[in-house]
Amino acid sequence: MEISALQKERANYQPKLPKALQGAVKVKEGAPTQSVDNQEDIKKLFPNTYGMPLVEFEPADSANNAKMNVGVILSGGQAPGGHNVISGLFDEIKKLNPENKLYGFLMGPGGLVDHNYIEITEENLQAYRNTGGFDMIGSGRTKLEKEDQFEKGLEIIKKLNIKAIVIIGGDDSNTNACILAEYYAAKNYGIQVIGCPKTIDGDLKNDQIETSFGFDTATKTYSELIGNIERDCNSARKYWHFVKLMGRSASHIALECALQTQPNICLISEEIQAKDQTLNDIVEYIADIVAYRAAEGNNFGVVLIPEGLIEFIPAIGRLIQELNDLLAAHGTDYMNLDKDAQRKYILEHLSTENKATFETLPEGVARQLSLDRDPHGNVQVSLIETEKLISEMVATKLDQWKKEGKYKGKFAAQHHFFGYEGRCAAPSNFDADYCYALGSSAAQLIANGKTGYMAIVKNTTAGTDQWKAGGVPITMMMNMERRNGEMKPVIRKALVELDGAPFKSFSTQREKWAKETCYVYPGPIQYWGPSSVCDQTTKTLELEQQK
Structure with missing residues (x-):
């Protein structure tokens, strides 16, 4: 197997052990x-x-x-x-x-x-x-x-x-x-x-x-990429970059990357759920920031989106729960139907409230929510292009505001999904x-x-x-x-705690990040050099462990 110069050097790195594991060990x-x-x-x-x-x-x-x-x-x-x-x-x-x-x-x-x-x-x-x-x-x-x-x-x-x-x-x-x-x-x-x-x-x-x-390596890898995009964004000054990040069940990755890179917007699924926000609430929140920055002459920005966002929007979450139970009970009958018959079948079997939610969703998303589950019975949310869905809805909202004379800027979107890029990093x-x-x-x-x-x-x-x-x-x-x-x-899965130190640190700074351009460019993971660079933990761990 051919190996790189970095891998040769890394092979010689001797990981450090806690004192208790350095010699003979007993149990307390x-x-x-x-x-x-x-x-x-x-x-x-x-x-x-x-x-x-x-x-x-x-x-x-x-x-x-x-x-x-x-x-x-x-x-x-x-x-x-x-x-x-x-x-x-x-x-x-x-x-x-x-x-x-x-x-x-x-x-x-x-x-x-x-x-x-x-x-x-x-x-x-x-x-x-x-x-x-x-x-x-x-x-x-x-x-x-x-x-x-x-x-x-x-x-x-x-x-x-x-x-x-x-x-x-x-x-x-x-x-x-x-x-x-x-x-x-x-x-x-x-x-x-x-x-x-x-x-x-x-x-x-x-x-x-x-x-x-x-988590440490993956978020540092994603943060390097986001920092590179922010620098490009601040150089070209003509695009809004919508970045979807891994994290189906919790928004820890998005929050950590936001703390490292200070983007204009970072959505936290747990907060959206707690505030019972709709998809339209999210779209208006982003559009407001886009319009504010445009009025300041800044037709660019960076938005971070956790991949599990859709499931955390309460109305959609309730719909997914009912769809999960429906497919668990009648999946075989359903999967044998054609596309139109599948939609009809779902609408006939959903409760009134969830049927109304299903009908308001863009067709592609509605279809994705009603397809095969992963081995744990969950919607395969990584296949839903949430970043495109949201940017398209923001564009529609801005067009509407333009006609009403509320918005005069330019809006052009670029889309990214960082997932596999971080899973196998050194x-x-x-x-x-x-x-x-x-x-x-x-x-x-x-x-x-x-x-x-x-x-x-x-x-x-x-x-x-x-x-x-x-x-x-x-x-x-x-x-x-x-x-x-x-x-x-x-x-039990650990979600982002809205009264926890990492989220509180983010929430006190996000308004400034939205209006001003406060980007931080972390650069690549460093394996050699000053300990302050090489051995730093994540911001999340640092804030959670502050004594």
């Missing part, structure tokens, strides 16, 4: 835990993995030379740093006992079920240290939730004498890790399951998980260190007999020496939610 257990909500329901579903204590690692006098083979799975969408979780896991299990082996299951959870795997050795790992991507073993979206999958996986686990499986994934993947841990515990199979928190969206976050890995120093520590923590959780836990690293705005490593029972983060028409146990 906290108080018993309970789920964030629906305690009785979750306890009933997870009798063997519910109520376990929080775990923190501390330096020990003597090492635990645990003999254990481990399997590792990358699950769901890519996030920068996945290879470093594997590196940390590999190095830690070899440190515990050089005979220990690490097996990578190929192309996600399906690799466990289908018995597709490789042994990860120092030789093949070396090319992937501190690199982006999941290409070392690949990823997939197979959901581990059925007994026959668990039993099929057990066959290869036993054959390879594997003691534990580490699942690196987001909230759904870690929910499935917990279900697998519970099943193996209930059957007394002696197989442990540990999760690691991954998602660039930043929505796998709570009191125990300060940030999910990949991890920042923060993500390289954080992921390595997560992998090391996962190995120690296994060595100390834990199952149904997620590896965690806290105090992440301090120097790496002061980071605190440990584990949290996955059941502690769970509640019951409606999925595909039925109630299921899931890890």
Whole structure:
């Protein structure tokens, strides 16, 4: 495999570990835990993995030379740093006992079920240290939730004498890790399951998980691109750039990029939902700013839009919920109809309020909302070109104002969607260190007999020496939610908190950013140089952790 000069240099970077993981390790257990909500329901579903204590690692006098083979799975969408979780896991299990082996299951959870795997050795790992991507073993979206999958996986686990499986994934993947841990515990199979928190969206976050890995690198990558667009925008002075950003369930990416780059407008889905705003309210808000800037002679600007925006507009959210239930119950009948018959079918089956909303939507968006769902039963919002929909509606509104003599400017739009550009970037120093520590923590959780836990690293705005490593029972983060028409146990997603420090910082500055041109150009991720540049955390983490 041909590698770049940057990759050669990055291969030599030695990620830094928290003090507690630098030598021999012992476990300090906290108080018993309970789920964030629906305690009785979750306890009933997870009798063997519910109520376990929080775990923190501390330096020990003597090492635990645990003999254990481990399997590792990358699950769901890519996030920068996945290879470093594997590196940390590999190095830690070899440190515990050089005979220990690490097996990578190929192309996600399906690799466990289908018995597709490789042994990860120092030789093949070396090319992937501190690199982006999941290409070392690949990823997939197979959901581990059925007994026959668990039993099929057990066959290869036993054959390879594997003691534990580490699942690196987001909230759904870690929910499935917990279900697998519970099943193996209930059957007394002696197989442990540990999760690691991954998602660039930043929505796998709570009191125990300060940030999910990949968020730091992805938002820095997007912010570089937005900064470049802002500089172009300020140079040409003739376009409004509408930038859609990853983030289906929460607006953390859009908010972080706004804090880094100071665009003229950034929409936050959670605020729109809280204020019960309509699509027209959003369009008028943007058009007002466009008109104000035009009157000042500035016919240009930058707008950031989270990809999940449509679902958060309350009237559309209510419509989607009913469509989800309708398609879950009657999807087969519906999918066999032609386009016109599908629209007629939906209008006949919707409640009066949701029917009215459906009829007001542009045809393309209405059609998209009523098509196939993703594996979790959700609308595939990344396929909806929200940035174009909104800019077209703004253009229509401005044309109307022009006829009424309220607006005299020029409006020309450019559109961008930043998604895949950030998922496989070479991890920042923060993500390289954080992921390595997560992998090391996962190995120690296994060595100390834990199952149904997620590896965690806290105090992440301090120097790496002061980071605190440990584990949290996955059941502690769970509640019951409606999925595909039925109630299921899931890890609660973390949304942008409107009374939280990051949003408050943004909201106090956005009016100035809208009227004036206050762009910041962050430039590319730096791997070498002053610590103030190379080792900075996200603005979100910095503001949330301010003591």
